[in-house]
Amino acid sequence: MKKLPTWIDILLIPLINLAIALFLSALVVLYIGEDPMDALSIMIKGAIGSSYGWGYTLYYATNFIFTGLAVSVAFHAKMFNIGGEGQAALGGLGVALVCLMFPWPHWILALPVAIIGGAVFGAAWAAIPAYLQAKRGSHIVITTIMFNFMASALLVYLLVNVLKAPGSMAPETGRFIEGARLPTGHDMLGWFGIKFSKSPPVNISFLISLLFCFFIWFLIWRTKLGYEIRAFGHSESAAKYAGISPIKIIMVSMLISGALAGLMGINSVMGESERLVIDSVQGAGFIGIAVALMGRSHPFGVLLAAILFGILYQGGAELALWTNIPRELIVVIQALVILLTGALDNMIRMPIERLYFKMVRAGT
Amino acid sequence: MTKDKQERPETAAPAIQLKNISKSFGPVQANKNISLTVNSGTIHGIVGENGAGKSTLMSILYGFYKADSGDIYIRNAKTSIPDSQAAISAGIGMVFQHFKLVENFTVLENVILGAEDGALLKDSLSKARRQLQELSTEYELDVDPDAIIENLSVGLQQRVEILKALYRRANILILDEPTGVLTPAEADHLFRILKNLRDQGKTVILITHKLREIMDATDTVSVMRSGEMTATIKTNQTSPEKLAELMVGRKVLLNVSKSVAKAGDIALEVKDLKVTDEKGVLRVKGITFNVREGEILGIAGVAGNGQSELLEALGGFRKSQGLVSVYGHSLDLESPSGQEIRDQSIAHVPEDRQRLGLIMDFTAWENIGFGYQHEPEYSNSWGLMNNRKMRKDASNKMEKFDVRPSNIKLKVRNFSGGNQQKLVLAREIERNPDILLIGQPTRGVDIGAIEFIHNEIIKMRDEGKAIILVSVELDEILSLTDRVSVMFDGNLVGDRITRETNARELGLLMGGETD
Numbered sequence: 101m102k103k104l105p106t107w108i109d110i111l112l113i114p115l116i117n118l119a120i121a122l123f124l125s126a127l128v129v130l131y132i133g134e135d136p137m138d139a140l141s142i143m144i145k146g147a148i149g150s151s152y153g154w155g156y157t158l159y160y161a162t163n164f165i166f167t168g169l170a171v172s173v174a175f176h177a178k179m180f181n182i183g184g185e186g187q188a189a190l191g192g193l194g195v196a197l198v199c200l201m202f203p204w205p206h207w208i209l210a211l212p213v214a215i216i217g218g219a220v221f222g223a224a225w226a227a228i229p230a231y232l233q234a235k236r237g238s239h240i241v242i243t244t245i246m247f248n249f250m251a252s253a254l255l256v257y258l259l260v261n262v263l264k265a266p267g268s269m270a271p272e273t274g275r276f277i278e279g280a281r282l283p284t285g286h287d288m289l290g291w292f293g294i295k296f297s298k299s300p301p302v303n304i305s306f307l308i309s310l311l312f313c314f315f316i317w318f319l320i321w322r323t324k325l326g327y328e329i330r331a332f333g334h335s336e337s338a339a340k341y342a343g344i345s346p347i348k349i350i351m352v353s354m355l356i357s358g359a360l361a362g363l364m365g366i367n368s369v370m371g372e373s374e375r376l377v378i379d380s381v382q383g384a385g386f387i388g389i390a391v392a393l394m395g396r397s398h399p400f401g402v403l404l405a406a407i408l409f410g411i412l413y414q415g416g417a418e419l420a421l422w423t424n425i426p427r428e429l430i431v432v433i434q435a436l437v438i439l440l441t442g443a444l445d446n447m448i449r450m451p452i453e454r455l456y457f458k459m460v461r462a463g464t
Numbered sequence: 465m466t467k468d469k470q471e472r473p474e475t476a477a478p479a480i481q482l483k484n485i486s487k488s489f490g491p492v493q494a495n496k497n498i499s500l501t502v503n504s505g506t507i508h509g510i511v512g513e514n515g516a517g518k519s520t521l522m523s524i525l526y527g528f529y530k531a532d533s534g535d536i537y538i539r540n541a542k543t544s545i546p547d548s549q550a551a552i553s554a555g556i557g558m559v560f561q562h563f564k565l566v567e568n569f570t571v572l573e574n575v576i577l578g579a580e581d582g583a584l585l586k587d588s589l590s591k592a593r594r595q596l597q598e599l600s601t602e603y604e605l606d607v608d609p610d611a612i613i614e615n616l617s618v619g620l621q622q623r624v625e626i627l628k629a630l631y632r633r634a635n636i637l638i639l640d641e642p643t644g645v646l647t648p649a650e651a652d653h654l655f656r657i658l659k660n661l662r663d664q665g666k667t668v669i670l671i672t673h674k675l676r677e678i679m680d681a682t683d684t685v686s687v688m689r690s691g692e693m694t695a696t697i698k699t700n701q702t703s704p705e706k707l708a709e710l711m712v713g714r715k716v717l718l719n720v721s722k723s724v725a726k727a728g729d730i731a732l733e734v735k736d737l738k739v740t741d742e743k744g745v746l747r748v749k750g751i752t753f754n755v756r757e758g759e760i761l762g763i764a765g766v767a768g769n770g771q772s773e774l775l776e777a778l779g780g781f782r783k784s785q786g787l788v789s790v791y792g793h794s795l796d797l798e799s800p801s802g803q804e805i806r807d808q809s810i811a812h813v814p815e816d817r818q819r820l821g822l823i824m825d826f827t828a829w830e831n832i833g834f835g836y837q838h839e840p841e842y843s844n845s846w847g848l849m850n851n852r853k854m855r856k857d858a859s860n861k862m863e864k865f866d867v868r869p870s871n872i873k874l875k876v877r878n879f880s881g882g883n884q885q886k887l888v889l890a891r892e893i894e895r896n897p898d899i900l901l902i903g904q905p906t907r908g909v910d911i912g913a914i915e916f917i918h919n920e921i922i923k924m925r926d927e928g929k930a931i932i933l934v935s936v937e938l939d940e941i942l943s944l945t946d947r948v949s950v951m952f953d954g955n956l957v958g959d960r961i962t963r964e965t966n967a968r969e970l971g972l973l974m975g976g977e978t979d
Contacts, residue, residue: 324843341820342835343802
């Protein structure tokens with residue numbers, strides 16, 4: 101009979117976890133010799149205090165939404181997809197190839213094909229570990245980690261030997277043509293006459309990522325495939341009893357997961373750098389794991405967690421700029437958040453549960 | 465062994481006294497004002513339907529839960545039991561339904577686990593070896609101290625659990641549904657041990673839902689119903705019928721009445737079926753049988769003789785070799801699928817409802833469509849689920865099968881075992897299949913529900929469906945089936961017409977005495 105209301109489950113408990121993580125980080129800041137309150141206010145102001153800050157925060161959040169959704173979908177099938185990093189790198193390659201190969205007249209035409217390119221390349225990179233898991237029982241965690249390294253090596257090879265722009269010294273492709281340039285936050289809000297800072301890289305991919313949050317919610321809770329994925333994730337033996345093919349579910353859920361990670365490429369490669377560079381993913385694949393954990397694998401939770409991590413990322417950059425606190429402190433905060441939401445979740449959950457039921461009983 | 469139940473002097477201090485114990489979980493009151501006295505040197509039975517509050521009460525006694533109010537007295541001394549450590553030091557030992565043993569440790573290592581004397585094991589082990597020796601001679605509790613647990617039979621593993629409690633100097637032993645996993649012979653042996661323990665002055669509390677065991681083994685019996693203690697009676701002054709009435713709150717028919725079967729065409733035919741398990745052991749060794757429309761074929765046998773594997777193979781869960789045909793259509797045994805089985809209008813109520821039959825973390829309504837998610841009423845050709853339809857279906861089916869609570873949004877995990885079983889039965893029977901495979905239909909189900917489930921199965925038979933019923937409960941086989949085949953060591957060793965056989969004959973066949 102025990103069940104916490106949803107708002108406590110997916111909102112209050114993560115917030116308390118976050119508060120504890122921030123408190124512990126404050127102790128580190130104190131130890132470095134800075135004022136924690138100052139640091140916090142620089143972070144928050146830097147991340148959401150201006151349209152410039154928001155522009156960066158939402159750009160990062162877009163990356164994390166895609167990779168967080170990727171981890172979530174696999175997680176519903178009890179597959180721990182650690183390979184978001186590699187799948188996103190390949191997705192970036194797919195997006196870049198689409199952008200470079202055709203003389204796009206307008207982004208409206210380029211974007212749908214780039215989405216397909218990123219998704220197909222990301223899914224393909226997830227397909228091999230998925231197949232090995234489904235058919236041979238090779239553990240998905242191990243294989244996807246290995247595929248991250250292979251992806252990174254493959255991209256270095258391609259950028260140095262194949263895709264490098266002629267005459268350039270840097271291992272990166274040439275700049276995409278104007279017709280493959282996505283509208284930024286500045287452009288889009290400008291259509292409605294709203295002023296928005298020109299420099300941050302947030303772009304239309306953010307809206308695409310919101311769309312995908314909805315798609316994934318719909319997929320998981322409203323379709324037969326989602327029903328089967330969740331059933332398989334909860335109990336493989338029962339799924340088999342019901343005639344659900346484990347091979348199909350492992351393959352399909354991992355392909356969707358890889359495709360979502362690959363979609364990150366439209367934001368980072370097409371939207372921001374407008375060329376393919378080495379290490380375009382920058383760890384977003386791994387942050388997706390934390391985002392999915394904190395968002396409890398629910399697309400809405402993923403959205404909130406991704407924005408939170410966007411704030412941490414952008415705020416952290418500001419912190420490094422204006423204080424003596426190194427940028428790595430953000431990694432510490434992230435680690436604390438992951439530790440508290442993932443590993444130590446019950447530490448907070450149990451006392452809150454007890455308190456809540458005591459209050460319910462006192463109230464009735 | 466029943467020599468002196470009446471003459472036994474009831475020693476002055478009662479072993480346990482519970483006074484006005486109450487406990488609630490959220491809005492559910494699991495124990496209401498329970499008072500109970502258990503006299504030392506007796507076997508005290510506690511019966512009640514699933515969800516009556518037996519397990520909660522014992523968990524309070526063993527320190528797993530804390531009572532909201534009320535007191536516990538052990539030998540007249542008020543005792544608080546905040547955790548199981550306190551229960552152990554108060555002399556209470558518990559044998560759980562699911563054993564808590566380390567499978568790859570030896571008996572000896574399991575016995576001392578958590579009760580080691582120091583950092584080095586050698587002294588503890590040799591001390592335990594001596595004590596085990598004494599205990600085994602004193603109470604007929606022979607177990608090889610150096611045997612690895614996973615190599616022992618279930619009955620012996622249970623003995624290790626009892627030894628563990630006794631090694632911790634338990635004077636009061638609580639056993640929760642101890643015979644659920646035992647063969648009839650093992651159960652008899654267990655009761656001999658318990659009587660022995662009683663005769664040596666120990667107190668035993670036996671929780672069970674099997675009335676026959678209460679009548680055979682206990683001195684006193686307490687009945688619980690929906691969180692309350694409804695009666696405590698001397699066992700020799702009551703009867704199974706009276707206990708059943710006390711448990712359910714109304715008169716209960718312990719035997720189903722049914723007409724003679726009108727068997728029709730052959731619905732399911734099995735020829736030379738062989739099933740191999742995961743370890744490569746041949747569990748079903750080439751059996752042949754058939755089932756006709758309008759009859760119930762019982763597969764009897766002691767658990768572990770291949771019935772489970774047979775059922776799982778027929779249900780499309782497990783690979784097999786041979787031939788299975790449904791109205792002349794041969795099933796694909798090489799790559800079986802639960803979907804193909806359902807397409808052939810076969811419904812399968814698995815033996816292990818928690819592992820196979822249900823998704824425990826799904827809500828009740830999500831489980832009502834489980835396995836039938838492809839059916840047009842639950843999902844359209846675009847792959848979209850019709851959740852509203854499934855919810856409506858769930859309400860109807862749960863009402864018809866009296867699943868309690870009737871909340872369709874509750875996770876299945878939070879239903880009692882009997883109600884989980886009713887959910888599976890509601891799902892499978894209401895699909896109106898041609899053939900019903902059903903394993904242990906009433907395992908862990910309370911008496912009131914057993915009557916209902918048996919009647920539903922008979923009703924299906926009378927509608928001309930073919931039914932295969934696998935059960936380890938001989939009573940169930942005898943009262944429900946029309947024909948019975950006994951399975952022993954992977955073979956069918958005897959076919960009988962149920963009307964013309966009896967428990968004794970089947971018992972011998974189950975023990976391997978072939979025709």
